[in-house]
Amino acid sequence: MSQPVPYRGGGFRPKRIRGLGLLVFIALLLIAEWGTRAGWITNLTLPRPSDVIRTLWDLAVSGMLWTHLGPSLGRLTVGAFFGAGVGVLVGVAIGLSSMMRAAMVPLVAALFPIPKIALLPLFVIWFGIDEMSKYALIAFGTFTPTVVATYGAVDNVDRTLIKMGQSFGLSRISIIRKIVLPGAMPGILSGLRISLAIAIILLTAAEMIGAEYGIGAYILQAGALYDLERLFAGVTILSVLGVTLSFVLGRVEGRVLRWRI
Amino acid sequence: MDLKIDALTHHYGPTEVLADINLEIPTGRIICVVGPSGCGKSTLLRFVGGLERPSEGQVLQLSEPPADSLNPFTFVFQDFALLPWRTVDGNVRLVLEDHGLGKPEMDRIVLDVLKRTKLADFADALPKNLSGGMKQRVAIARALAVRPAVWLMDEPLSALDAQTRELLMDDLVGLWQLQPFTAVYVTHNLAEAVRLGHRIVVLSRRPGKIRKIIDIDMPLEDRAAGNASLTKIEQELWHLMRDEAEAADQELIT
Numbered sequence: 287m288s289q290p291v292p293y294r295g296g297g298f299r300p301k302r303i304r305g306l307g308l309l310v311f312i313a314l315l316l317i318a319e320w321g322t323r324a325g326w327i328t329n330l331t332l333p334r335p336s337d338v339i340r341t342l343w344d345l346a347v348s349g350m351l352w353t354h355l356g357p358s359l360g361r362l363t364v365g366a367f368f369g370a371g372v373g374v375l376v377g378v379a380i381g382l383s384s385m386m387r388a389a390m391v392p393l394v395a396a397l398f399p400i401p402k403i404a405l406l407p408l409f410v411i412w413f414g415i416d417e418m419s420k421y422a423l424i425a426f427g428t429f430t431p432t433v434v435a436t437y438g439a440v441d442n443v444d445r446t447l448i449k450m451g452q453s454f455g456l457s458r459i460s461i462i463r464k465i466v467l468p469g470a471m472p473g474i475l476s477g478l479r480i481s482l483a484i485a486i487i488l489l490t491a492a493e494m495i496g497a498e499y500g501i502g503a504y505i506l507q508a509g510a511l512y513d514l515e516r517l518f519a520g521v522t523i524l525s526v527l528g529v530t531l532s533f534v535l536g537r538v539e540g541r542v543l544r545w546r547i
Numbered sequence: 548m549d550l551k552i553d554a555l556t557h558h559y560g561p562t563e564v565l566a567d568i569n570l571e572i573p574t575g576r577i578i579c580v581v582g583p584s585g586c587g588k589s590t591l592l593r594f595v596g597g598l599e600r601p602s603e604g605q606v607l608q609l610s611e612p613p614a615d616s617l618n619p620f621t622f623v624f625q626d627f628a629l630l631p632w633r634t635v636d637g638n639v640r641l642v643l644e645d646h647g648l649g650k651p652e653m654d655r656i657v658l659d660v661l662k663r664t665k666l667a668d669f670a671d672a673l674p675k676n677l678s679g680g681m682k683q684r685v686a687i688a689r690a691l692a693v694r695p696a697v698w699l700m701d702e703p704l705s706a707l708d709a710q711t712r713e714l715l716m717d718d719l720v721g722l723w724q725l726q727p728f729t730a731v732y733v734t735h736n737l738a739e740a741v742r743l744g745h746r747i748v749v750l751s752r753r754p755g756k757i758r759k760i761i762d763i764d765m766p767l768e769d770r771a772a773g774n775a776s777l778t779k780i781e782q783e784l785w786h787l788m789r790d791e792a793e794a795a796d797q798e799l800i801t
Contacts, residue, residue, distance in 0.1 A: 449598065449624075450624060453598060453699075454618050454622075454693065455645070456642070457645050460645050468630070544673075545632040545673050546631070
């Protein structure tokens, strides 16, 4: 008897397949379009994708898209910048100092599970109905996950590299700047992915209370009128915003983490 | 710079790891420390380099380190300890940056040490693209850059394959001949010890004590692999260590 040895290897190794993700999107949209046109999906269940696209187009042409998107982007930028920025600082401090760790980790653990949206009324009382309360909500929401991701990342920095730095007499500040921070960067960036997604969720929530313009306000108005085309248009904008942020972050990772295998 | 290890004893909690170590480390010699695993030889090296403090006893400098030495006690690690996000050039530069040398001087040193370790063509490569032997040569270049008074080598060749190890041993001998350096070289590989050591210190199983000190007078350049008298010393060392190594192997790790 002679036959080849049966092959049992392979698999378990993610490959990059271009365009398939986009194809899934398009297929779903086409099915929805077909269903709403043919009538087996009623207009009350789902708006026609082509109508949603037309609504988006009108929104863009009338300039209202920017009227809503501008304030939203501003809130997102300011809130996420402060939340993530302070989060990274506190996270690094926890990672480096036993004192900070003992003091702050229980506090962060206590703050993390609080649904930040529930605190919105409180924030309105503290910071007023204007922009400040929205910034604060987004900042607070991005702060905790960033802290947790950052100190975890600092903990995971290869100790032999730190020992090497000490053995060559590097100053403490050099060790932090040249060894700890770059070593923690992969973990910090993947934490940032989660934080930014949370920021978008909180942005929408914040804009549903006391905002005239903003994607959240736009969605709320549409929802109140059961205007499904506009509601879906707003959701699409949020979705695109999320994908864009994730893409930008992917680019940043590719650049900053070029040294990784 | 001459060093003296004076009545050094160390405990980790209730466990005694090193007991009453007395040893002289003369300038320009390579001292090899061998012993079964877990005998505290790497710990001893960390005491000499000031990365840890012994429970009792001390390591004494008998003279001032040379004035031009940027980092008198310089380690070469088993796992290379290169920053993966820095190029070969950047890894060497790292240890010079805190000394306020100025760019031209730094460039000169980096170029010089990369040449001496045959790495000049790879200055812009990242560690992930280098073989194990190359990585360790980068670590050696980095150590050369700070002009150490004493080299502290912690199993520097143990992560490499046998052929690469031979090549790097030749490199080390070459560097020593060019400019004799002082080194404490910890290894569990007896062939390395007899090739590179002017003096071989055999430690016993935990708690590590000095069991025997063997001086080898043969010049480094004459020591080829398979040399009869070296093989004899290697066998003698193995004879000394065999039972201990076996016992150490049977021990539960606590």
